[in-house]
Amino acid sequence: ELKVEQNPLFLSMQEGKNYTIYCNYSTTSDRLYWYRQDPGKSLESLFVLLSNGAVKQEGRLMASLDTKARLSTLHITAAVHDLSATYFCAVLPQGGSEKLVFGKGTKLTVNP
């Protein structure tokens, strides 16, 4: 059974600082997604990573995928308050399954 672990679960950081959120998964997959969720809102798709070594960047966020290590990272550069949200990684198992398996989420708070 596929398990997805995110670290840390809670992250409080100052504006202007850098930090990385980690997402490990337990079985083979080459489809990994990052979503953002604001309090009381739905999930917004940030990145889709489809192959080993994939790197995608949008603004202050950069996501990467290492399928051999079964690890994805979401790197935050020079954080701003607007990035405060919960970030989920989600993994689609190989074999045609449609069941996205989510990590528990990382609640990010960026303080002035």
Add this chain to the structure above:
Amino acid sequence: DAMVIQNPRYQVTQFGKPVTLSCSQTLNHNVMYWYQQKSSQAPKLLFHYYDKDFNNEADTPDNFQSRRPNTSFCFLDIRSPGLGDAAMYLCATSRTPGQGETQYFGPGTRLLVL
């Protein structure tokens, strides 16, 4: 704009009183999903439709049913809501199954059970 729409956004029901949540999409996607998300937890897949083919998750309670009368609409029926069913219910769509395409989420319906 193409999108995923959920109605109502907030639903209050009584313990044991059936409730139906609605999802519609203008993306013309083949796959529609229903997720349950409880407070401070990750979304949990209840079931999904690929066209008219219904796929139930093994651990989805029998209390939860779904209907997809056409490509655009999908309904979640909770036959006898319990207090533990209070949650945000998220509908999502994707274009093609098995291809790892992005799932697009609707705004969610927050269900309160009294």
